[in-house]
Amino acid sequence: MTETLGSTGEFGLIAAVTKGFPQGEDVLVGPGDDAAVVAVPDGRMVITTDLLVEGRHFRRDWSSAYDVGRKAAAQNLADVVAMGARPTALVVGFGAPTDLPTAWAVELSQGLADEADLLGVSIVGGDTVQSDKVVVSVTAFGSLDGRRPVLRSGARPGDEVAVAGRLGWAEAGFAVLTRGFRSPRSVVDAHRRPQPPYAEGPRAAIAGASAMCDVSDGLIADLRHIAEASQVVIDVRSQALAVPEPLEAVAAATGLDALTFVLTGGEDHALVGTFEPADVPDGWTVVGSVAEGNQDLPAGTVTVDGAAYAAPAGHAHFAS
Amino acid sequence: MTETLGSTGEFGLIAAVTKGFPQGEDVLVGPGDDAAVVAVPDGRMVITTDLLVEGRHFRRDWSSAYDVGRKAAAQNLADVVAMGARPTALVVGFGAPTDLPTAWAVELSQGLADEADLLGVSIVGGDTVQSDKVVVSVTAFGSLDGRRPVLRSGARPGDEVAVAGRLGWAEAGFAVLTRGFRSPRSVVDAHRRPQPPYAEGPRAAIAGASAMCDVSDGLIADLRHIAEASQVVIDVRSQALAVPEPLEAVAAATGLDALTFVLTGGEDHALVGTFEPADVPDGWTVVGSVAEGNQDLPAGTVTVDGAAYAAPAGHAHFAS
Structure with a gap:
């Protein structure tokens, strides 16, 4: 029988995905507490957020879970670099139906992690909830390393x-x-x-x-x-x-x-x-x-x- | 005829809601660019994110849009203070169907803004997308003001x-x-x-x-x-x-x-x-x-x- 989110459960899912999230040295508190804590040596944090909704931003029959993860990370990281900043971290909200195969969720998280990894970006936190359609929210962070933002x-x-x-x-x-x-x-x-x-x-x-x-x-x-x-x-x-x-x-x-x-x-x-x-x-x-x-x-x-x-x-x- | 998101449009909605979002002095770049820039004098940013889905976290027949906004902000701000931090800023992702009355979205944003305002928190950015059900993602930020985080x-x-x-x-x-x-x-x-x-x-x-x-x-x-x-x-x-x-x-x-x-x-x-x-x-x-x-x-x-x-x-x- 295919394992689904209903059988894996929220905490099982979180445990399965977060172990694939390497944490960089700027991560002072990573996933697992009420909030993450990230070092911001520049004293200014660049912040951007996007919401992706199944059927609107992706279709499960057109894109693999892995690709949806890559894309969700990429579009936020692109907003960070468009300010002239270096991406440093991101957090992810994930909504999905109970009958979603757990493997789909794990592959999505792998896509997120691999895209983040291209830039040495840490996934520092998230939230998982039940919803009828798959929803992915990503908030990404970056450092200007002393530069002015390009507006x-x-x-x-x-x-x-x-x-x-x-x-x-x-x-x-x-x-x-x-x-x-x-x-x-x-x-x-x-x-x-x-x-x-x-x-x-x-x-x-x-x-x-x-x-x-x-x-x-x-x-x-x-x-x-x-x-x-x-x-x-x-x-x-x-x-x-x-x-x-x-x-x-x-x-x-x-x-x-x-x-x-x-x-x-x-x-x-x-x-x-x-x-x-x-x-x-x-x-x-x-x-x-x-x-x-x-x-x-x-x-x-x-x-x-x-x-x-x-x-x-x-x-x-x-x-x- | 009731104005809906379909007639107001994405950019009309953003213009309508962001004017109700006061920006504190730590906001270096507010809503309207690829990303926001927030001052982090402490050098460490506390970050937490939550996803709220209609039918799961709220029902439109049980809660007003204003209350959903208050609640969405509150549950994230609570995670920030649970680290011992002072909330400073938040970003919001909003998904809704085209036939949603524009007033509902504006009231939601007013609820978010009023809850944030209790603590002098600025809403510095967001994303609006189309989805079958209302989805609200909130990512909140806080400052430890030199303290250690309480884990x-x-x-x-x-x-x-x-x-x-x-x-x-x-x-x-x-x-x-x-x-x-x-x-x-x-x-x-x-x-x-x-x-x-x-x-x-x-x-x-x-x-x-x-x-x-x-x-x-x-x-x-x-x-x-x-x-x-x-x-x-x-x-x-x-x-x-x-x-x-x-x-x-x-x-x-x-x-x-x-x-x-x-x-x-x-x-x-x-x-x-x-x-x-x-x-x-x-x-x-x-x-x-x-x-x-x-x-x-x-x-x-x-x-x-x-x-x-x-x-x-x-x-x-x-x-x-």
Whole structure:
């Protein structure tokens, strides 16, 4: 008989998963008490939280438990590096039905631990509860190591806009999966398990990025967040955006537009930043520029090749 | 027409709720960026997280949105003070269906903000997503202000066990509500909105508490956590436990046992600590004592009046 959470029980589950959570030297009190205690040598803690809900952010028939764990950790760690910070720790809330196989929960936790381990991040605490659908909440922490945080509000006219990481791959994978297919494998894998360019966040901060965020809602939508917070206009040059072959293949097979994947697809957790032209780090791709607002293009506007962008601007929750 | 999350949209909701979130002076970057940044002058951050799921932790027909918000904040803030720490900040994840009235979400956030405000705590960030049922995740933070954390593992033979706050009230309220009644109002209110003795956590730490936790699973179950972590035996004296009149009334009306509410009811978020006899703070009630384990009563055991306690030991998730 398959062991389920009902037979393993809350405390059995906690014991099974926490033994796979190595604790770094900054962890003063780890899992098992009312709260964890983490050293914050910098005196400032970077904090971000995300909630993932089955059927909305993942499907158990599309993604393995391990991949859901990797993705849940990745999207939070990407938010930390998007501040220019170094991720240090995370805590996890986990809700699941009683009949969930215990192995599923253990594999999820292994995915979380392995993604955290890429960056030496400790999983310092959590909560497990019963719920009809699987719910995963992750709160991630980071250290600025003495640097200023890189906010969305710092972009200045004359800056260049540059990107690190992939755009549109996860969205193309989602388009494939929603049509019942499983290939091209590269985009399906990208949907299941994002690969944020973690090291580039602190690197961009050190290089002098004036603004930065991670691309979770889509390039245009996330640049709009920067344009609004910074009160500037941002133009994207479509010629500068690579449209990789697998995205062209998905576009051809589905009748969708490959450039739209790149401009509006989120969940690859690329990083987009603004820099003075001399400061753009090696390996980042310049894809646009920052200008002042004017009567025709008010501050907060994002254009593509100088013109308003007509296609859907990206993902928003609760949209009908 | 009632405005719903579907018409308000994610960004409209975030704008509506965050304006009610005052930010304290320790908040270096508040809501609206990829992550928040909070000052941690002590150099150590206390961190705890909880997940609340509709139908499991609250029912929308039993509790107002405002009360759910108060409770979600309270149970996390109680975990922070149970470490002997002063709560400083929290972040919130919120999942809800598209047809949820926007007013419900705004009232929930007001409840969170008001409970946080009791302690000068800032709500520094969050995430809103779509889900079939309402889900609220809260991660709370605190400062030890130079003190050592009070762990579950510090109880020593010869210590006394003392309690601050109420026991059994929320459980009696739950018993009433499950039977379709709404009174006695005092226990129903206790179920809807716990009143943890926040100030007593840091006070107990300063007084020298050797171990402490908040009573969320029930007194016996939470004392077992202390007994196991400290490798001691704890005896509770039932005569020392007050059984308040409303609990007697509920017991008489339901055929349940009032003392069982007190011994096994969680969710009032009382604090239970162990102290050298001279250190028990004023206002705390001594309810038992700590001893070494022996052949008959191995370490990790909790007894009531010297005997093994036969009734259910408290709440555990995923229990059948």
